[in-house]
Amino acid sequence: MSEKIATRDAYGQSLVELGRENSRVVVLDADLSGSTKTKPFSQEFPERFFNAGIAEANMTGMAAGLAAAGMIPFASTFAVFAAGRAFEQIRQSIAYPGLNVKIVATHGGITVGEDGGSHQSVEDLAIMRSLPKMTVLCPADGPETAAAIRAAAEYHGPVYIRLGRGKVPVVFEKGCQFTLGKGVTLRDGNDLTFITTGLMTAEALQAAAILGEENIAARVVHLATIKPLDVNLVLKAARETGAVVTAEEHSVIGGLGGAVCEALAEGYPVPVERVGLRDVFGQSGTAEELLAHYGLTAAHLVEAAERTLARK
Amino acid sequence: MLTHQQIRELEETACHLRVEVLKMLHSSQSGHTGGSLSAMDVMAVLFFQRMRHNPSQPAWEDRDRFVLSKGHAAPALYACLAGSGYFPRDDLKTLRRLGSHLQGHPDMRKTPGVEVCTGSLGQGISQAVGLALAARLNSRDSRVYTLLGDGEMQEGQVWEAVMSAAHYKLGSLCAIVDQNGLQIDGAVENVMNVGPLGPKFLAFNWHVLEVDGHDIGAISRAFDEAEAETERPTAIIARTVKGKGVPFFEHKASYHGVAPSDDELELALQALSLH
Numbered sequence: 001m002s003e004k005i006a007t008r009d010a011y012g013q014s015l016v017e018l019g020r021e022n023s024r025v026v027v028l029d030a031d032l033s034g035s036t037k038t039k040p041f042s043q044e045f046p047e048r049f050f051n052a053g054i055a056e057a058n059m060t061g062m063a064a065g066l067a068a069a070g071m072i073p074f075a076s077t078f079a080v081f082a083a084g085r086a087f088e089q090i091r092q093s094i095a096y097p098g099l100n101v102k103i104v105a106t107h108g109g110i111t112v113g114e115d116g117g118s119h120q121s122v123e124d125l126a127i128m129r130s131l132p133k134m135t136v137l138c139p140a141d142g143p144e145t146a147a148a149i150r151a152a153a154e155y156h157g158p159v160y161i162r163l164g165r166g167k168v169p170v171v172f173e174k175g176c177q178f179t180l181g182k183g184v185t186l187r188d189g190n191d192l193t194f195i196t197t198g199l200m201t202a203e204a205l206q207a208a209a210i211l212g213e214e215n216i217a218a219r220v221v222h223l224a225t226i227k228p229l230d231v232n233l234v235l236k237a238a239r240e241t242g243a244v245v246t247a248e249e250h251s252v253i254g255g256l257g258g259a260v261c262e263a264l265a266e267g268y269p270v271p272v273e274r275v276g277l278r279d280v281f282g283q284s285g286t287a288e289e290l291l292a293h294y295g296l297t298a299a300h301l302v303e304a305a306e307r308t309l310a311r312k
Numbered sequence: 313m314l315t316h317q318q319i320r321e322l323e324e325t326a327c328h329l330r331v332e333v334l335k336m337l338h339s340s341q342s343g344h345t346g347g348s349l350s351a352m353d354v355m356a357v358l359f360f361q362r363m364r365h366n367p368s369q370p371a372w373e374d375r376d377r378f379v380l381s382k383g384h385a386a387p388a389l390y391a392c393l394a395g396s397g398y399f400p401r402d403d404l405k406t407l408r409r410l411g412s413h414l415q416g417h418p419d420m421r422k423t424p425g426v427e428v429c430t431g432s433l434g435q436g437i438s439q440a441v442g443l444a445l446a447a448r449l450n451s452r453d454s455r456v457y458t459l460l461g462d463g464e465m466q467e468g469q470v471w472e473a474v475m476s477a478a479h480y481k482l483g484s485l486c487a488i489v490d491q492n493g494l495q496i497d498g499a500v501e502n503v504m505n506v507g508p509l510g511p512k513f514l515a516f517n518w519h520v521l522e523v524d525g526h527d528i529g530a531i532s533r534a535f536d537e538a539e540a541e542t543e544r545p546t547a548i549i550a551r552t553v554k555g556k557g558v559p560f561f562e563h564k565a566s567y568h569g570v571a572p573s574d575d576e577l578e579l580a581l582q583a584l585s586l587h
Contacts, residue, residue, distance in 0.1 A: 026449070048481075051444065058438045065442015068420065068428050071449065073442075089469070092432040093439055097420050129329035 001233045004167035005142030011163055012037025014149040015074060019045045025153065028063050035165075036076040036106045054079045060089035060103075067099040072153060074153055078112075079105035079162055083124035084243075094158050095131040101159075102152050103128075108138070108162040108247035110277070110294060111199065111287035120282035121162075126254025127226045128160040131279060135159045135180060136227040138248075138256075140201040140274040141171045144224060146294040147178035155180055156196045164249075166287045169202040171222070183230035189217030192243035192305055192312075195234060197223050199276070200247035200296060203279065207301035226256055231263045238268040243308045247275040272309035273304045314532050319362070322528045325395070326356035327584055328372035331555045332391040332404060334580050337571040342406040343416065346554040346567040348388040350492040351459055352527045356548050358390040358457055367397035370424045376454050377427050377443050381436025381470075381488060382461035389426070390414050398425035403422045434467030436460070437487060440479050443487070444485045455539065459488045463495030471516070474547075478517040483542040486535070487518075490525065490539040494565040496536070513547040525550025558583050 017027045019041050026048045033039040033051065041058040042049035052059030056077055065268040076082075082105035083090070096102045112120045128136045137152065137159060139145040145163060150213060152159040171186070186201065187208050194204035201222040208218040221237050223230060238244055244264065257274030264272060277294055291297055314322070316451055330352050337343045359365075361378040380389045380435075387407065394401045398412070424496025427443065430436040440458035447454040453522045463586040464470060477485050481547035485585040489509055513520045519541040523530045531550065538546035554568070555561030561572075 013568050048449065052472075052476060053479075055472035055476070056477055057434070057469040058441070061435050061469065061473065062442035062445065062476065064435075065428065065439035065444075066446045067442075068439065069443050069446030069450070071446050072559020088432060089435060089438070092429060097429040 003170045005167065007139055007142060007145040007163040008037045008165065010142035010145040011149055012102055014146045015041040016044055017142040018150070018153050019048065022072065024072045026050065026066055026071045026073050028052055028059050030054055030059045030072055030077040030081065032077055036104070037075050038190045056086040057089050061093050062085040063101045064099050066094035066185050069295040073101055074102045074104055075107060075220050076104045078119060079108035079121035079124045080119055083121060083127045083160070088126060088274070091131060095133050098133045098157055100156050102161065103159070104161045104163065106163045106268060107165045109164060109198070111166045111249065113165065113290065114284050114297065117281040121122065122251045122282060123254070123276045124162060125226050125248070125250050125256065126258065129259065134156060134227065135225070136308055138162045138198040138226055140198060141168055142178050143172040143174045144172060144178060147176050148224060151178045151180050151270065160267050161165040164199060168199045171202050172203065177194055178224070181228045181230060183233040184219050185219065185221050185226070187218070187220040188307055189219040190241050190307045191217045192245065192309055193219040193221055193237035193241045194245050194247060194301065195206040195221045195223060195237065195256070195260050196247040197226060198249050200249060203296065203298045204301055207305065208296035210298060210302050211305055216305070216309070219243050223256060225260045226259060229259045229269065231265055234260055234263050235267045238264055238270045242252045243312050244269050244270055244272045245275060245301060245304045245308050247296070249296060250276050252276040252306055271308050273308045275301060314497065314529055318555040319528045322356055323359060325360050326353045326528070327557070329356055329388070329391040329586055331581060332394070332500065332562060333387045334572055334577055336387050336390065336404045336407045339405045340575040341571050342374060342408055343387055343571050344384040344569050345571060346411065346494065346561060346564065347461060347490065347492065348385045349437055349558065349561065350552040350554045351385050351388050351490045352556065353526045353528060354459065354488055354490065354531055355388050355392050357528060357535065361397055361532060362535050363457065365396070367425065369379040369459060370398060374452055374454060377440070377456045379427055379440040379443065379456065379458040380418055381434045381440070381458050382433065383431030383436065384465050386416065386418050389418055393425040396425070409565045433461070433464040434469035437470055437473040440485060441473050441482065444482045445480060456485050457488065459490060460493040462493065462500050462506070462509065464491055465489065465509060466504050474513065474516045474518065478546040481543055482545045485545040486538045487545065488548045488550055490552050491549055492552045494554045494568065496565065496568045498565050509549050517544060519546040520549065521546065522551070526551035526556055
């Protein structure tokens with residue numbers, strides 16, 4: 001896990017490859033193409049790239065129109081603007097008709113860093129998950145992002161993909177498989193399960209290794225698809241390990257933790273602790289400082305695991 | 313240029329469409345009467361004279377597109393679609409009923425001939441821009457028409473879309489503003505004065521025309537002029553009367569979202585039969 005790649009960089013590369021393979025792939029951005037990494041696509045396919053300017057609502061509507069005419073639009077901006085500013089356009093123009101638009105939101109979560117809480121989306125997964133017909137993805141690393149972007153392009157329907165700003169440890173092999181709606185068990189164990197998404201999966205693997213030294217066998221289940229949730233895998237983990245710790249770079253309300261708790265409450269209740277932002281906004285700081293400040297590190301996951309085990 | 317005969321036929325068509333709208337709204341006992349009637353002449357010219365479309369093949373790729381950005385005028389659209397043959401006229405009676413393909417606002421997944429989902433104001437024109445961009449990418453000469461309300465022009469997204477259509481030089485896009493001067497809470501100029509619209513479109517580098525939105529010949533000529541302009545998108549500001557055709561509905565904001573009662577329907581149909 002020494003190599004680090006930003007998921008947005010993997011997205012930029014994947015877009016260019018998709019653009020070469022399929023002339024129906026078009027890309028929209030809202031004046032952030034350097035940051036969202038849609039710029040390489042815009043340079044290779046200028047006729048298929050539409051910069052909406054600083055006008056996310058119209059970008060979202062144009063993407064819907066392009067999809068209604070059979071194109072495969074990828075629309076990108078920061079997560080706060082994609083899921084926040086353009087929410088109702090996503091709802092009415094894309095999700096309601098189930099149009100084939102991929103909303104790729106970069107700069108999700110607190111690792112946006114220095115720009116501060118105004119630019120750190122801690123609620124986008126919850127917002128997008130609540131929309132009927134919407135698929136919601138949050139890949140762990142660069143290779144998985146590449147696979148997820150490809151899977152999203154092959155799937156017909158609206159998809160929200162949350163990516164990050166900073167470089168994150170590589171968890172998956174290059175060329176890994178990605179199946180929408182399926183989680184992956186990255187480490188086996190029967191004492192408890194970490195169910196994680198995005199960059200928290202790498203932290204969970206570290207936490208599981210630390211717990212292993214204490215003879216606690218922690219399972220790590222990575223859910224890059226927040227919706228539709230891999231309910232079977234979640235219930236199986238609860239049945240076989242009896243305790244669950246969820247972790248996400250997002251509010252504990254409505255995102256992965258919320259989704260897992262809903263599934264467990266209905267299907268197989270076990271002690272759960274949700275690691276994430278506890279109903280607060282972020283602030284300025286480096287990504288590392290913020291992850292530590294808000295309790296999103298392997299060390300915090302170990303503590304959460306121990307608390308949860310005590311409730312078994 | 314339309315002949316007198318063609319103009320008279322389209323006027324009759326528009327009158328029939330108004331009758332359909334009133335019957336449909338009477339049957340559903342909910343829906344938007346005033347704004348459906350004000351837009352009827354423009355839409356009659358589009359569906360029964362101007363647009364290339366094929367009701368037996370709704371997905372024909374070379375068709376012109378119509379986007380009802382003021383989606384609450386859905387009854388006007390449904391009357392045009394049924395009249396064109398996209399679905400049986402009998403279906404109109406099911407407007408807004410559970411299970412009907414005729415939803416309160418246009419739904420592309422349910423109704424043949426509806427291009428996109430609209431109803432949340434300001435969003436249709438953005439989708440129309442997207443449709444026009446796609447037609448250009450696919451090297452098709454389809455034209456895209458979108459009809460907006462003048463109250464709708466208060467939505468910021470409309471001006472984002474207006475800006476983008478000019479930026480992309482979408483000569484194939486024609487936006488018609490159904491300027492009936494009224495919105496739910498009263499006169500547009502009192503609620504939030506968005507006028508003057510023509511100079512605003514001009515400032516955004518659009519080709520701008522202003523017409524009497526109930527003069528079939530003038531509407532058709534405006535569409536001719538719009539089609540002759542290939543560089544800039546065209547805005548047609550159509551001056552209209554809310555509730556047009558039914559004297560006791562005309563110029564009344566109170567009939568924005570109210571369906572006719574039994575008595576009102578009878579009187580309205582009498583008024584239309586006198587035309």
